[in-house]
Amino acid sequence: MTPTSSLALKRIPQRSTLPVPAIVLAVAAFIYMGAAVITGQLAQLTFEGFAGLLQRTVALGIVGLGQTFAILVGSIDLSVAALISLVAVLASFLMQGDPAMIPPAIIVCILVSLGVGAVNGILVAYWGINPLIATLGSGLIIQGGLSAGFTHLSGTVAPQFQAFAYSSVLGVPYPVLMFAALTFCGWFLLAKTRYGADIYSVGGNPDGAKLAGLRTERFVLSAHMLASLSAGIAGLYLAARLQSGTPWIGRDGIYDLESIAIVVIGGTILAGGKGGVIGTAAGVLLFASLDASFNMFGVDAFLKQVLRGAIVIVAVAIYTARSKGHVA
Secondary structure, eight states: OOOOHHHHHHHHHOOOOHHHHHHHHHHHHHHHHHHHHHHHHHHHOOEEEEEEEHTTTTTHHHHHHHHHHHHHTOOOOOHHHHHHHHHHHHHHHHTTTTTGHHHHHHHHHHHHHHHHHHHIIIIIIISOOOOHHHHHHHHHHHHHHHHHOOOOBBOOOGOOOOOHHEEETTTEEEHHHHHHHHHHHHHHHHHHHHHHHHHHHHHHHHHHHHHTTOHHHHHHHHHHHHHHHHHHHHHHHHHHHHHHHTTHHHHHTTTHHHHHHHHHHHTOTTTSOOOOOHHHHHHHHHHHHHHHHHHTHHHHHHHHHHHHHHHHHHHHHHHHHHSSSOOO
């Protein structure tokens, strides 16, 4: 190759693209603000309106943060919906409205969540069971036990615990601040620590990670524990918000499938090794914007699900095509 041709190649402009989270956030803002203007519901564009929009993202967003870690290592967790129900029921059952039982109930719920995550991680990482089957099976066991033992609202959380869901600082709800803090922690863990770099290595090239001396099983185990811990926190939040636990809250919220959807829409590929929690936060904001917009337009609840499903398919198809070879 001559020096002239080499110089010509260097001058070829490289295509630059916006990060997926930025694109998703822009689309979410356009949809939400456009719906508010078209329907004349300009109150949705006030500080209170945005705060309410953000609060609707909290439960699904927290679950999505943990799901991101599971997907980054090339796994997945379908037990999160049942675990949310279990934690919500367990928290209200243990508290029974007694403020003194708040700390013990939280500790028990967190330990149970970590235990479920450990079981999922062992089944997937050490026993070699497909994560879809392993986590679906554990979720069915949890849901079956709940359905058999609790057929109605179980207990009630302490009034002081409800502040977890309803209090605010300078107009910003506590749950929104908590979600922001958890998102920052997830970003820091993935972007600024050796553990995060190893997570990407395990998900992107597990064989190469093993050759580099990484105990890949441990990272898959820890990712599942983080996914279950996130589901447990979401269950505690929903118990505080609803003031009681119900055995169907996680199932009816479709937190398993929707958490996967927001993770993928945010740019994390199901093959593992690429993505992050910032994209997941953007994905859940897109879902919240869609829901709010559908409500403004008075869209039927069943049609909402159809439209959301179609949007997920289109978004993932576009991202897959642009990824050139990655599977989403």
